[in-house]
Amino acid sequence: MKIGLVAGESSGDLLGAGLVRALKQRYPQATFEGIAGPEMLAAGCEQWEPSESLAVFGLIEPLSHLPRLLKLRKDLVERWKASPPDVFVGIDAPDFNLGLEKKLRAAGIKTVHYVSPSIWAWRAGRIKTVKAAADKVLCILPFEEALYDGVGVDATFVGHPKADSTPADPDVAAARQALGLAADEIVAVLPGSRASEIAMLGEIFVSAAALVAGARSSVQFVTPVATPSLKPAIEAQIAAAGLKEQFVLLDGDSENAMIAADVVLLASGTAALESALLGKPTVAAYRVGRITYAIVKGLNLLKLTHFTLPNLLTEMPLVPEFIQGDARPPDIARAVMDLLDDADRRHSIGDRFARLRAELAQNTDQRAADAVVSLLN
Numbered sequence: 001m002k003i004g005l006v007a008g009e010s011s012g013d014l015l016g017a018g019l020v021r022a023l024k025q026r027y028p029q030a031t032f033e034g035i036a037g038p039e040m041l042a043a044g045c046e047q048w049e050p051s052e053s054l055a056v057f058g059l060i061e062p063l064s065h066l067p068r069l070l071k072l073r074k075d076l077v078e079r080w081k082a083s084p085p086d087v088f089v090g091i092d093a094p095d096f097n098l099g100l101e102k103k104l105r106a107a108g109i110k111t112v113h114y115v116s117p118s119i120w121a122w123r124a125g126r127i128k129t130v131k132a133a134a135d136k137v138l139c140i141l142p143f144e145e146a147l148y149d150g151v152g153v154d155a156t157f158v159g160h161p162k163a164d165s166t167p168a169d170p171d172v173a174a175a176r177q178a179l180g181l182a183a184d185e186i187v188a189v190l191p192g193s194r195a196s197e198i199a200m201l202g203e204i205f206v207s208a209a210a211l212v213a214g215a216r217s218s219v220q221f222v223t224p225v226a227t228p229s230l231k232p233a234i235e236a237q238i239a240a241a242g243l244k245e246q247f248v249l250l251d252g253d254s255e256n257a258m259i260a261a262d263v264v265l266l267a268s269g270t271a272a273l274e275s276a277l278l279g280k281p282t283v284a285a286y287r288v289g290r291i292t293y294a295i296v297k298g299l300n301l302l303k304l305t306h307f308t309l310p311n312l313l314t315e316m317p318l319v320p321e322f323i324q325g326d327a328r329p330p331d332i333a334r335a336v337m338d339l340l341d342d343a344d345r346r347h348s349i350g351d352r353f354a355r356l357r358a359e360l361a362q363n364t365d366q367r368a369a370d371a372v373v374s375l376l377n
Contacts, residue, residue, distance in 0.1 A: 001027050001376070004085035004109075005034040005045060006076070006100060008054035008093025011270060013037025015114060015161060016091050018365035020045050023372065033085070034076070048076075054093045069096060077103045084109050087376055090134075091115060094126070101133035110375055114138040114368065116155070120147060120312075127151055136375050138368050141313070142359065156371045159362025162270075166277040166357060167259075175260035181248060183220035185340055187212065188261035188280075189247075190254060190271050191234070193226035197267050198233050200287040204329055205265060206241045211333035213246050216340070221247045222261065224254040262346065263339045265332065268308045272319065276310035277357045279350040281339045284308040285322040285332060313356055318349050 003023065007016040017039035020032050024044060032044060037051035049072065073096060080088065087110045090097030094117040101111040113134040119127045120143070130137060130153060137155040139145050148155035176186065189209060191202040209221050221243070225231045231249065238247045250257055254271065255278070258264050264275045268284040275282045286307065311317035320335040322328070339346055 001030040002083075002085045003030060003032050003372075004080055004088040004104075005032060005036060005040070005091060006054075006089075006093065006097055007034075007036055007040060007051050007091040008096065009051055010037060010039075012091040012093060012115070013039045013051045015364075015368075016040040016045065016089075017043040018161060019089065019091075019114070019368050019372070022365040022369035026369065026373065048079075054096055073100050073103075076100060077107075080104060080109065081107050086110070087112060087372060089114055089372065094130075098126075098129050098133045102129075105133060105135065110135050112136045112138060112372055112375060115140055116144045116148070120144065127153070136371060138371055140360075140364070141309075143312075156367070157362070158367035158371060159364040160273070160360040161364040162274055163277055163357050163360035163362075164364050166255075166274070166361075168354075168357065170259040170278055172259060175256045179222060179248060179250065179253075179256060179260055181220055181222060181260055184218035185216060185220070186261045187219060187221050187336060187340075188254075188257045188264045188266075188275075189221050189223045190257070190264065190266035191223070192267035192269070193230075193271075195230060195233070198230055198237075201267050201285060201327070202234060202237045203240075204285065204287075204327055204332065206237045206243065207329035208265065208332040208336065209246070210241045210243055211329060212336055212340075213243060215333075215337060219246070219340075222250065222257045223247060224250045224252055224257045226252065226254075263336050265336055268321070268323075273309045276313075276319070276353045277360070279353045279357075281346045281349045282308075282310070282319045283322075283332060283335045283339070284319050285327040287324050287327050310353070310356070313359075314352055318352060 005016050007013050020043040023030055033046040035049045036045040036047045041047045088104050089112045090101050092115040105111045111134050116137055116139045117126050137148055139155055139157045140160045142157050145155045145157045189205050191198055191205045213219055238244055258275050258278050258280050264280045264282045266284055268286040272284050306317050308319045308321050310319050322332055
């Protein structure tokens with residue numbers, strides 16, 4: 001049995017690796033090939049191209065990469081038409097994978113799209129594209145399955161992999177000891193994992209931290225730096241605010257940083273769900289380039305009243321949100337301090353997030369493998 005895969009960026013690489021391992025348990029002789037990251041490579045997938053080749057973000061930014069990506073997709077179609085896999089699995093990267101899946105499906109190859117595009121958030125019309133491209137959709141959020149059922153798309157909720165790997169009862173004291181944090185109050189500050197996010201949010205977050213530090217007698221900030229290349233910019237922002245003594249910078253280790261914290265301040269994205277799964281009261285903000293934001297607003301592409309994922313998964317929003325022009329240091333600092341001041345509220349938020357973790361922890365790798373096997377059979 002041969003399975004083709006295309007995974008975009010690191011999150012897709014992790015999902016792909018888990019799927020490869022789960023399928024290998026059932027079919028030890030199966031082969032896997034396609035666009036893969038280091039985790040998939042280690043799991044046994046033949047890498048034709050690294051996942052990083054698809055890591056292009058934004059609305060305007062990908063245009064310069066379009067000729068290369070179109071050629072890559074054309075080459076994959078020709079290669080798999082010549083030697084068809086038993087099934088193709090496109091993991092995330094919908095702008096690339098859905099077009100690829102549609103062409104492969106037309107050639108008689110069974111197709112799976114793993115991780116639904118955010119059709120519930122923006123560009124809802126993409127559900128028609130998904131229907132034309134995928135024989136089966138694997139959803140990682142519980143409400144997505146019903147959206148596809150309503151238009152006759154075979155979809156399966158497989159759970160969220162982060163919920164499977166997140167500790168159910170994080171040890172706060174051990175995390176603080178391991179990181180050398182001794183203040184009465186700890187705030188984890190995660191301005192993002194990309195240079196553009198550090199440029200957009202870093203100074204705002206540090207300015208908010210300065211306001212918090214000025215109002216509290218014993219507070220310490222911990223920031224996990226996603227990649228070494230981001231560290232100089234973050235250090236410069238902290239130094240400019242005069243907060244070098246209050247900040248502890250880590251080389252990665254975002255999970256321990258969040259476990260150690262009383263409150264987490266972060267750039268909205270995957271980290272927001274990770275923070276919630278750890279039971280942490282969270283404040284989120286996000287900013288994008290002016291042109292991108294103007295296009296999204298002007299075309300009315302955004303359909304949500306909330307943009308932070310945990311707020312879409314609970315009965316009432318629990319994460320204060322600040323987007324674009326609303327992401328101001330005084331407002332963000334106030335939201336952080338409101339949480340620091342209210343232990344009962346923090347406890348209540350932690351309890352609801354613990355239930356959310358239980359709802360999303362579904363043994364994702366095995367459920368995804370079950371779904372792929374059902375299509376093969």
